[in-house]
Amino acid sequence: MLSHQDIxxxxxxxxxxxxMSPSAIARQAGLDPTTFNKSKRSSSDGKARWPSTESLSKVLGALGVSFEDFAALTSKSQSGRLSIPMGANVPLIGLAQAAETGYFDSSGYPVGEGWDEVRIPGLSDDHVFALQVNGDAMAPILRDGDRVIISPNANIGLGDRVILKTRSSEVMAKEFEKMNSQSVSLLSLKPNTPDREIPLKDIKWMARIIWVSQ
Amino acid sequence: MLSHQDIxxxxxxxxxxxxMSPSAIARQAGLDPTTFNKSKRSSSDGKARWPSTESLSKVLGALGVSFEDFAALTSKSQSGRLSIPMGANVPLIGLAQAAETGYFDSSGYPVGEGWDEVRIPGLSDDHVFALQVNGDAMAPILRDGDRVIISPNANIGLGDRVILKTRSSEVMAKEFEKMNSQSVSLLSLKPNTPDREIPLKDIKWMARIIWVSQ
DNA sequence: GACGGGATAGGTATTTTTTCCTAATAAAGA
DNA sequence: TCTTTATTAGGAAAAAATACCTATCCCGTC
Known part of the structure:
Protein backbone atom coordinates (compact mmCIF):
# COMPACT_ATOMS: atom_id res chain seq x y z
CA MET A 1 0.00 0.00 0.00
CA LEU A 2 1.18 3.45 -0.96
CA SER A 3 2.57 5.20 2.07
CA HIS A 4 3.13 8.88 2.81
CA GLN A 5 6.83 8.07 2.86
CA ASP A 6 6.59 6.83 -0.72
CA ILE A 7 5.10 10.15 -1.73
CA MET A 20 16.38 21.74 -6.61
CA SER A 21 15.53 21.66 -2.94
CA PRO A 22 12.10 20.81 -1.56
CA SER A 23 11.58 24.46 -0.71
CA ALA A 24 12.54 25.48 -4.23
CA ILE A 25 9.99 23.21 -5.91
CA ALA A 26 7.34 24.40 -3.48
CA ARG A 27 8.21 27.99 -4.33
CA GLN A 28 8.15 27.30 -8.05
CA ALA A 29 4.73 25.74 -7.66
CA GLY A 30 3.45 28.85 -5.98
CA LEU A 31 3.31 27.18 -2.61
CA ASP A 32 4.89 28.38 0.58
CA PRO A 33 8.59 27.39 0.59
CA THR A 34 8.18 25.65 3.94
CA THR A 35 5.37 23.39 2.67
CA PHE A 36 7.54 20.37 2.03
CA ASN A 37 10.01 20.86 4.89
CA LYS A 38 11.21 17.56 6.26
CA SER A 39 10.23 18.87 9.68
CA LYS A 40 6.62 19.10 8.57
CA ARG A 41 6.24 15.60 7.22
CA SER A 42 4.89 14.42 10.48
CA SER A 43 3.42 16.21 13.44
CA SER A 44 5.01 16.56 16.86
CA ASP A 45 3.11 13.48 18.01
CA GLY A 46 4.42 11.47 15.09
CA LYS A 47 1.31 11.54 12.93
CA ALA A 48 2.09 11.31 9.27
CA ARG A 49 1.29 14.18 6.96
CA TRP A 50 0.22 13.41 3.43
CA PRO A 51 0.77 16.12 0.84
CA SER A 52 -2.48 17.08 -0.78
CA THR A 53 -3.32 16.14 -4.33
CA GLU A 54 -3.74 19.86 -5.02
CA SER A 55 -0.18 20.62 -3.88
CA LEU A 56 1.14 17.72 -5.94
CA SER A 57 -0.74 18.91 -8.97
CA LYS A 58 0.76 22.38 -8.64
CA VAL A 59 4.28 21.00 -8.35
CA LEU A 60 3.86 18.66 -11.29
CA GLY A 61 2.40 21.45 -13.37
CA ALA A 62 5.24 23.81 -12.49
CA LEU A 63 7.88 21.20 -13.32
CA GLY A 64 6.11 19.80 -16.36
CA VAL A 65 6.01 16.28 -14.98
CA SER A 66 3.01 14.01 -15.56
CA PHE A 67 1.06 12.40 -12.77
CA GLU A 68 1.98 9.01 -14.21
CA ASP A 69 5.67 9.79 -14.11
CA PHE A 70 5.28 10.93 -10.55
CA ALA A 71 3.46 7.72 -9.65
CA ALA A 72 6.30 5.76 -11.19
CA LEU A 73 8.67 7.58 -8.84
CA THR A 74 6.70 6.24 -5.88
CA SER A 75 7.26 2.67 -7.04
CA LYS A 76 9.19 0.51 -4.69
CA SER A 77 11.42 -2.13 -6.10
CA GLN A 78 9.59 -5.27 -7.01
CA SER A 79 11.52 -7.39 -4.58
CA GLY A 80 8.57 -7.87 -2.24
CA ARG A 81 5.29 -9.52 -3.05
CA LEU A 82 2.44 -7.22 -3.82
CA SER A 83 -0.98 -7.72 -2.41
CA ILE A 84 -3.53 -9.40 -4.59
CA PRO A 85 -6.60 -7.53 -5.75
CA MET A 86 -10.04 -8.95 -5.92
CA GLY A 87 -10.07 -8.48 -9.63
CA ALA A 88 -12.36 -6.82 -12.03
CA ASN A 89 -15.71 -8.05 -13.23
CA VAL A 90 -15.90 -9.96 -16.47
CA PRO A 91 -19.09 -10.66 -18.40
CA LEU A 92 -20.04 -14.35 -18.30
CA ILE A 93 -22.43 -16.49 -20.29
CA GLY A 94 -22.88 -20.18 -20.93
CA LEU A 95 -21.27 -21.71 -23.96
CA ALA A 96 -24.61 -23.05 -25.18
CA GLN A 97 -26.16 -19.61 -24.90
CA ALA A 98 -23.25 -18.17 -26.81
CA ALA A 99 -24.56 -19.93 -29.89
CA GLU A 100 -27.82 -18.01 -29.76
CA THR A 101 -28.27 -14.66 -31.40
CA GLY A 102 -28.17 -11.37 -29.54
CA TYR A 103 -25.16 -11.95 -27.32
CA PHE A 104 -22.36 -10.67 -29.54
CA ASP A 105 -22.00 -7.69 -31.79
CA SER A 106 -20.41 -7.86 -35.19
CA SER A 107 -16.93 -7.63 -33.70
CA GLY A 108 -17.54 -10.56 -31.39
CA TYR A 109 -17.88 -8.41 -28.30
CA PRO A 110 -20.51 -9.13 -25.68
CA VAL A 111 -23.73 -7.16 -26.04
CA GLY A 112 -27.26 -7.25 -24.80
CA GLU A 113 -28.91 -8.58 -21.71
CA GLY A 114 -28.36 -12.04 -20.40
CA TRP A 115 -24.75 -11.60 -19.46
CA ASP A 116 -23.86 -12.23 -15.87
CA GLU A 117 -20.93 -10.55 -14.25
CA VAL A 118 -18.35 -12.77 -12.66
CA ARG A 119 -15.33 -12.02 -10.61
CA ILE A 120 -12.24 -13.92 -11.49
CA PRO A 121 -12.27 -16.28 -8.57
CA GLY A 122 -9.51 -17.18 -6.22
CA LEU A 123 -7.36 -14.12 -6.64
CA SER A 124 -8.41 -12.86 -3.26
CA ASP A 125 -5.93 -15.30 -1.78
CA ASP A 126 -2.84 -13.37 -0.84
CA HIS A 127 -0.70 -16.43 -1.34
CA VAL A 128 -1.62 -17.11 -4.93
CA PHE A 129 1.37 -17.86 -7.08
CA ALA A 130 2.05 -19.01 -10.62
CA LEU A 131 4.08 -21.82 -12.07
CA GLN A 132 5.22 -22.00 -15.64
CA VAL A 133 5.06 -25.40 -17.28
CA ASN A 134 8.19 -26.85 -18.84
CA GLY A 135 7.75 -29.39 -21.58
CA ASP A 136 4.70 -31.20 -22.87
CA ALA A 137 4.63 -34.09 -20.43
CA MET A 138 1.13 -33.12 -19.36
CA ALA A 139 -0.28 -31.99 -22.68
CA PRO A 140 -2.92 -31.37 -23.80
CA ILE A 141 -4.08 -30.11 -20.43
CA LEU A 142 -0.85 -28.34 -19.56
CA ARG A 143 1.38 -27.39 -22.43
CA ASP A 144 4.91 -26.05 -22.54
CA GLY A 145 4.91 -22.41 -21.49
CA ASP A 146 1.45 -22.50 -19.95
CA ARG A 147 1.17 -20.60 -16.72
CA VAL A 148 -0.71 -22.22 -13.89
CA ILE A 149 -2.18 -20.18 -11.11
CA ILE A 150 -2.19 -21.91 -7.75
CA SER A 151 -4.18 -20.95 -4.70
CA PRO A 152 -2.71 -22.58 -1.60
CA ASN A 153 -5.73 -21.73 0.51
CA ALA A 154 -8.41 -22.93 -1.86
CA ASN A 155 -10.47 -25.93 -0.86
CA ILE A 156 -9.76 -29.10 -2.77
CA GLY A 157 -12.53 -31.43 -3.84
CA LEU A 158 -13.18 -34.32 -6.18
CA GLY A 159 -12.05 -33.55 -9.69
CA ASP A 160 -9.98 -30.55 -8.75
CA ARG A 161 -6.60 -30.29 -10.38
CA VAL A 162 -3.78 -29.85 -7.92
CA ILE A 163 -0.08 -29.26 -7.77
CA LEU A 164 1.81 -31.09 -5.09
CA LYS A 165 5.35 -31.43 -3.95
CA THR A 166 6.62 -34.58 -2.31
CA ARG A 167 9.30 -35.02 0.27
CA SER A 168 11.50 -36.46 -2.45
CA SER A 169 11.17 -33.09 -4.20
CA GLU A 170 8.96 -34.27 -7.00
CA VAL A 171 6.49 -31.65 -8.21
CA MET A 172 3.52 -32.89 -10.13
CA ALA A 173 0.13 -31.88 -11.39
CA LYS A 174 -2.71 -34.34 -10.74
CA GLU A 175 -6.45 -34.60 -10.41
CA PHE A 176 -7.64 -35.04 -6.84
CA GLU A 177 -9.84 -38.04 -6.25
CA LYS A 178 -10.04 -38.57 -2.51
CA MET A 179 -8.10 -38.41 0.69
CA ASN A 180 -8.19 -40.26 3.98
CA SER A 181 -6.08 -39.98 7.13
CA GLN A 182 -3.22 -41.87 5.55
CA SER A 183 -2.99 -41.04 1.91
CA VAL A 184 -4.37 -39.17 -1.04
CA SER A 185 -5.59 -40.71 -4.29
CA LEU A 186 -4.68 -38.82 -7.42
CA LEU A 187 -5.68 -39.36 -11.03
CA SER A 188 -3.21 -38.62 -13.75
CA LEU A 189 -3.72 -35.72 -16.10
CA LYS A 190 -2.12 -37.76 -18.85
CA PRO A 191 -4.09 -40.54 -20.49
CA ASN A 192 -2.68 -44.02 -20.04
CA THR A 193 -0.64 -43.04 -17.05
CA PRO A 194 -1.20 -44.89 -13.81
CA ASP A 195 -3.06 -43.20 -11.01
CA ARG A 196 -1.23 -42.71 -7.73
CA GLU A 197 -1.90 -43.11 -4.10
CA ILE A 198 0.57 -41.08 -2.06
CA PRO A 199 0.95 -41.27 1.72
CA LEU A 200 0.24 -37.94 3.37
CA LYS A 201 3.55 -38.06 5.18
CA ASP A 202 5.30 -38.00 1.84
CA ILE A 203 3.59 -34.82 0.74
CA LYS A 204 5.20 -31.52 1.54
CA TRP A 205 2.33 -29.43 0.25
CA MET A 206 -0.56 -29.68 -2.11
CA ALA A 207 -2.54 -26.82 -3.57
CA ARG A 208 -5.29 -26.33 -6.08
CA ILE A 209 -4.81 -25.09 -9.61
CA ILE A 210 -7.37 -22.40 -10.19
CA TRP A 211 -6.46 -21.05 -13.61
CA VAL A 212 -4.39 -22.18 -16.55
CA SER A 213 -3.27 -19.86 -19.30
CA GLN A 214 -3.75 -20.88 -22.89
CA MET B 1 -2.09 20.17 -15.48
CA LEU B 2 -3.80 17.52 -13.39
CA SER B 3 -7.17 18.78 -12.25
CA HIS B 4 -9.40 17.72 -9.41
CA GLN B 5 -11.90 16.65 -12.05
CA ASP B 6 -9.31 14.25 -13.50
CA ILE B 7 -8.93 12.67 -10.11
CA MET B 20 -19.10 -0.50 -7.25
CA SER B 21 -20.44 2.86 -6.27
CA PRO B 22 -18.35 5.73 -4.93
CA SER B 23 -19.76 5.09 -1.50
CA ALA B 24 -18.93 1.39 -1.72
CA ILE B 25 -15.25 1.99 -2.53
CA ALA B 26 -15.04 4.53 0.26
CA ARG B 27 -16.57 2.05 2.65
CA GLN B 28 -14.25 -0.71 1.52
CA ALA B 29 -11.32 1.60 2.07
CA GLY B 30 -12.46 2.20 5.62
CA LEU B 31 -13.57 5.73 4.85
CA ASP B 32 -16.95 7.24 5.52
CA PRO B 33 -19.36 6.22 2.72
CA THR B 34 -20.20 9.85 1.99
CA THR B 35 -16.55 10.83 1.45
CA PHE B 36 -16.67 10.68 -2.32
CA ASN B 37 -20.24 11.91 -2.81
CA LYS B 38 -20.62 13.91 -5.97
CA SER B 39 -22.25 16.58 -3.83
CA LYS B 40 -19.02 17.02 -1.91
CA ARG B 41 -16.66 17.43 -4.83
CA SER B 42 -16.94 21.17 -4.60
CA SER B 43 -18.09 23.48 -1.87
CA SER B 44 -21.29 25.51 -1.90
CA ASP B 45 -19.34 28.46 -3.29
CA GLY B 46 -17.98 26.34 -6.13
CA LYS B 47 -14.48 25.81 -4.72
CA ALA B 48 -12.99 22.53 -5.87
CA ARG B 49 -12.30 19.76 -3.42
CA TRP B 50 -9.28 17.56 -3.99
CA PRO B 51 -9.36 14.11 -2.45
CA SER B 52 -6.43 13.64 -0.15
CA THR B 53 -3.52 11.39 -1.01
CA GLU B 54 -4.26 9.48 2.17
CA SER B 55 -7.81 8.71 1.07
CA LEU B 56 -6.59 7.68 -2.37
CA SER B 57 -3.98 5.43 -0.86
CA LYS B 58 -6.59 3.69 1.26
CA VAL B 59 -8.85 3.10 -1.74
CA LEU B 60 -6.05 1.80 -3.92
CA GLY B 61 -4.86 -0.49 -1.15
CA ALA B 62 -8.34 -1.87 -0.61
CA LEU B 63 -8.87 -2.52 -4.31
CA GLY B 64 -5.36 -3.73 -4.99
CA VAL B 65 -4.74 -1.13 -7.66
CA SER B 66 -1.33 0.47 -8.00
CA PHE B 67 -0.78 4.19 -7.81
CA GLU B 68 0.63 4.00 -11.32
CA ASP B 69 -2.50 2.35 -12.65
CA PHE B 70 -4.56 4.98 -10.95
CA ALA B 71 -2.44 7.77 -12.41
CA ALA B 72 -2.95 6.23 -15.82
CA LEU B 73 -6.68 6.39 -15.24
CA THR B 74 -6.41 10.13 -14.78
CA SER B 75 -4.75 10.47 -18.14
CA LYS B 76 -6.86 12.31 -20.66
CA SER B 77 -5.22 10.65 -23.61
CA GLN B 78 -6.94 7.45 -22.57
CA SER B 79 -10.36 8.94 -22.62
CA GLY B 80 -13.05 6.56 -23.71
CA ARG B 81 -10.98 3.43 -23.34
CA LEU B 82 -10.39 1.68 -20.07
CA SER B 83 -7.31 -0.10 -21.25
CA ILE B 84 -5.71 -0.18 -17.87
CA PRO B 85 -4.23 -3.45 -16.74
CA MET B 86 -6.14 -4.18 -13.61
CA GLY B 87 -4.55 -7.55 -13.13
CA ALA B 88 -2.66 -8.85 -10.21
CA ASN B 89 1.03 -9.22 -9.77
CA VAL B 90 1.58 -12.87 -9.06
CA PRO B 91 4.83 -14.57 -8.19
CA LEU B 92 5.95 -16.86 -10.98
CA ILE B 93 8.48 -19.65 -11.23
CA GLY B 94 9.14 -22.52 -13.55
CA LEU B 95 7.66 -25.91 -12.72
CA ALA B 96 11.08 -27.52 -12.87
CA GLN B 97 12.46 -24.95 -10.46
CA ALA B 98 9.53 -25.59 -8.16
CA ALA B 99 11.01 -28.99 -7.41
CA GLU B 100 14.17 -27.45 -6.01
CA THR B 101 14.49 -26.44 -2.40
CA GLY B 102 14.20 -22.89 -1.17
CA TYR B 103 11.17 -21.76 -3.14
CA PHE B 104 8.38 -22.73 -0.75
CA ASP B 105 7.92 -22.45 2.97
CA SER B 106 6.45 -25.21 5.05
CA SER B 107 2.92 -24.13 4.19
CA GLY B 108 3.58 -24.29 0.47
CA TYR B 109 3.75 -20.54 0.05
CA PRO B 110 6.35 -18.95 -2.17
CA VAL B 111 9.48 -17.72 -0.39
CA GLY B 112 12.96 -16.62 -1.22
CA GLU B 113 14.57 -15.03 -4.20
CA GLY B 114 14.21 -16.38 -7.67
CA TRP B 115 10.54 -15.64 -8.08
CA ASP B 116 9.58 -13.40 -10.94
CA GLU B 117 6.53 -11.23 -10.77
CA VAL B 118 4.07 -11.59 -13.59
CA ARG B 119 0.91 -9.79 -14.45
CA ILE B 120 -1.97 -11.99 -15.42
CA PRO B 121 -2.03 -11.19 -19.10
CA GLY B 122 -4.95 -10.22 -21.23
CA LEU B 123 -7.14 -8.55 -18.68
CA SER B 124 -6.16 -5.19 -20.07
CA ASP B 125 -8.55 -5.87 -22.92
CA ASP B 126 -11.79 -4.07 -22.22
CA HIS B 127 -13.72 -6.59 -24.18
CA VAL B 128 -12.63 -9.65 -22.27
CA PHE B 129 -15.51 -11.92 -21.49
CA ALA B 130 -16.05 -15.35 -20.03
CA LEU B 131 -17.90 -18.38 -21.23
CA GLN B 132 -18.96 -21.23 -19.05
CA VAL B 133 -18.59 -24.70 -20.50
CA ASN B 134 -21.62 -26.99 -20.61
CA GLY B 135 -20.99 -30.72 -20.69
CA ASP B 136 -17.83 -32.68 -21.11
CA ALA B 137 -17.65 -32.78 -24.88
CA MET B 138 -14.22 -31.16 -24.80
CA ALA B 139 -12.82 -32.83 -21.71
CA PRO B 140 -10.17 -33.12 -20.43
CA ILE B 141 -9.18 -29.70 -21.70
CA LEU B 142 -12.52 -28.05 -21.04
CA ARG B 143 -14.72 -29.67 -18.47
CA ASP B 144 -18.30 -29.06 -17.48
CA GLY B 145 -18.52 -25.88 -15.46
CA ASP B 146 -15.10 -24.59 -16.45
CA ARG B 147 -14.98 -20.91 -17.18
CA VAL B 148 -13.06 -19.77 -20.20
CA ILE B 149 -11.77 -16.25 -20.47
CA ILE B 150 -11.76 -14.88 -24.00
CA SER B 151 -9.90 -11.87 -25.24
CA PRO B 152 -11.33 -10.70 -28.56
CA ASN B 153 -8.41 -8.41 -29.23
CA ALA B 154 -5.61 -10.84 -28.51
CA ASN B 155 -3.44 -11.95 -31.37
CA ILE B 156 -3.96 -15.51 -32.51
CA GLY B 157 -1.06 -17.73 -33.48
CA LEU B 158 -0.22 -21.36 -34.12
CA GLY B 159 -1.30 -23.55 -31.22
CA ASP B 160 -3.53 -20.96 -29.63
CA ARG B 161 -6.87 -22.17 -28.45
CA VAL B 162 -9.77 -20.18 -29.78
CA ILE B 163 -13.49 -19.86 -29.54
CA LEU B 164 -15.33 -19.15 -32.73
CA LYS B 165 -18.87 -18.69 -33.84
CA THR B 166 -20.03 -19.61 -37.31
CA ARG B 167 -22.74 -18.11 -39.42
CA SER B 168 -24.80 -21.20 -38.73
CA SER B 169 -24.62 -20.28 -35.05
CA GLU B 170 -22.27 -23.03 -34.04
CA VAL B 171 -19.91 -22.11 -31.20
CA MET B 172 -16.86 -24.21 -30.79
CA ALA B 173 -13.48 -24.33 -29.13
CA LYS B 174 -10.56 -25.31 -31.34
CA GLU B 175 -6.83 -25.05 -31.67
CA PHE B 176 -5.71 -22.60 -34.32
CA GLU B 177 -3.37 -24.02 -36.92
CA LYS B 178 -3.22 -21.59 -39.77
CA MET B 179 -5.23 -19.19 -41.82
CA ASN B 180 -5.12 -17.95 -45.37
CA SER B 181 -7.28 -15.52 -47.30
CA GLN B 182 -10.00 -18.09 -47.75
CA SER B 183 -10.21 -20.27 -44.72
CA VAL B 184 -8.86 -21.17 -41.32
CA SER B 185 -7.52 -24.56 -40.30
CA LEU B 186 -8.43 -25.71 -36.84
CA LEU B 187 -7.35 -28.71 -34.84
CA SER B 188 -9.78 -30.37 -32.54
CA LEU B 189 -9.37 -30.20 -28.78
CA LYS B 190 -10.80 -33.66 -28.50
CA PRO B 191 -8.69 -36.66 -29.47
CA ASN B 192 -9.93 -38.69 -32.42
CA THR B 193 -12.09 -35.90 -33.68
CA PRO B 194 -11.52 -34.67 -37.21
CA ASP B 195 -9.79 -31.35 -37.75
CA ARG B 196 -11.68 -28.72 -39.63
CA GLU B 197 -11.07 -26.20 -42.30
CA ILE B 198 -13.67 -23.46 -42.20
CA PRO B 199 -14.15 -20.77 -44.85
CA LEU B 200 -13.62 -17.30 -43.45
CA LYS B 201 -16.95 -16.18 -44.82
CA ASP B 202 -18.65 -18.72 -42.60
CA ILE B 203 -17.05 -17.35 -39.44
CA LYS B 204 -18.84 -14.66 -37.55
CA TRP B 205 -16.06 -14.08 -35.05
CA MET B 206 -13.11 -15.89 -33.60
CA ALA B 207 -11.25 -14.98 -30.42
CA ARG B 208 -8.48 -16.39 -28.34
CA ILE B 209 -8.94 -18.25 -25.09
CA ILE B 210 -6.50 -16.76 -22.63
CA TRP B 211 -7.40 -18.49 -19.36
CA VAL B 212 -9.32 -21.54 -18.32
CA SER B 213 -10.50 -22.11 -14.80
CA GLN B 214 -9.89 -25.46 -13.16
C1' DG C 1 34.25 40.26 6.92
C1' DA C 2 29.60 41.85 5.74
C1' DC C 3 25.50 41.18 3.40
C1' DG C 4 21.77 38.89 1.03
C1' DG C 5 19.29 34.98 -0.32
C1' DG C 6 18.04 30.25 0.20
C1' DA C 7 17.08 26.27 3.05
C1' DT C 8 15.31 24.45 7.05
C1' DA C 9 13.01 24.04 11.87
C1' DG C 10 9.12 25.29 14.33
C1' DG C 11 4.81 27.92 15.98
C1' DT C 12 0.20 29.83 14.99
C1' DA C 13 -3.69 31.08 12.09
C1' DT C 14 -6.39 29.91 8.22
C1' DT C 15 -8.22 26.92 4.97
C1' DT C 16 -9.53 22.48 3.44
C1' DT C 17 -10.90 17.59 3.82
C1' DT C 18 -12.89 13.98 6.42
C1' DT C 19 -15.95 12.39 9.83
C1' DC C 20 -20.24 12.25 11.89
C1' DC C 21 -24.93 12.86 11.44
C1' DT C 22 -29.58 13.31 9.34
C1' DA C 23 -32.81 12.71 5.72
C1' DA C 24 -34.58 11.26 1.29
C1' DT C 25 -34.47 8.14 -2.47
C1' DA C 26 -33.29 3.97 -4.86
C1' DA C 27 -32.23 -0.76 -5.04
C1' DA C 28 -32.21 -5.39 -3.39
C1' DG C 29 -34.11 -9.15 -0.89
C1' DA C 30 -37.78 -11.73 1.49
C1' DT D 1 -45.69 -5.66 -1.48
C1' DC D 2 -42.99 -4.66 2.39
C1' DT D 3 -38.64 -4.36 4.70
C1' DT D 4 -33.93 -3.62 4.77
C1' DT D 5 -29.82 -1.89 2.95
C1' DA D 6 -27.22 1.08 -0.01
C1' DT D 7 -26.58 5.47 -2.16
C1' DT D 8 -26.66 10.17 -2.29
C1' DA D 9 -27.42 15.21 -0.77
C1' DG D 10 -26.34 18.35 2.67
C1' DG D 11 -24.98 20.49 7.35
C1' DA D 12 -21.88 20.88 11.35
C1' DA D 13 -17.86 19.40 13.91
C1' DA D 14 -13.34 17.50 14.02
C1' DA D 15 -9.08 16.63 11.95
C1' DA D 16 -5.56 17.67 8.76
C1' DA D 17 -2.82 20.49 5.33
C1' DT D 18 -1.34 24.98 3.89
C1' DA D 19 -0.21 29.77 4.61
C1' DC D 20 2.04 33.04 7.24
C1' DC D 21 5.53 34.21 10.27
C1' DT D 22 9.92 34.00 12.92
C1' DA D 23 14.47 32.40 13.73
C1' DT D 24 18.77 30.10 12.66
C1' DC D 25 22.16 28.30 9.71
C1' DC D 26 24.59 27.94 5.40
C1' DC D 27 26.39 29.45 1.12
C1' DG D 28 27.70 32.68 -2.37
C1' DT D 29 28.95 37.26 -3.66
C1' DC D 30 31.04 41.62 -3.04
Missing part, protein backbone atom coordinates in the same frame (compact mmCIF):
# COMPACT_ATOMS: atom_id res chain seq x y z
CA UNK A 8 7.62 12.24 0.14
CA UNK A 9 10.44 10.14 -1.27
CA UNK A 10 9.07 10.68 -4.76
CA UNK A 11 8.93 14.43 -4.18
CA UNK A 12 12.54 14.37 -3.02
CA UNK A 13 13.54 12.35 -6.09
CA UNK A 14 11.77 14.88 -8.25
CA UNK A 15 13.56 17.77 -6.58
CA UNK A 16 16.87 15.96 -6.97
CA UNK A 17 16.22 15.33 -10.62
CA UNK A 18 15.82 19.06 -11.17
CA UNK A 19 18.74 19.87 -8.85
CA UNK B 8 -12.62 12.41 -9.43
CA UNK B 9 -13.18 10.97 -12.88
CA UNK B 10 -10.47 8.39 -12.27
CA UNK B 11 -12.09 7.40 -8.99
CA UNK B 12 -15.39 6.99 -10.78
CA UNK B 13 -13.77 4.87 -13.48
CA UNK B 14 -12.21 2.73 -10.81
CA UNK B 15 -15.54 2.25 -9.08
CA UNK B 16 -17.19 1.40 -12.37
CA UNK B 17 -14.50 -1.11 -13.20
CA UNK B 18 -15.25 -2.95 -9.99
CA UNK B 19 -19.01 -2.50 -10.43
Missing amino acids: WAALDKLAERFS | WAALDKLAERFS
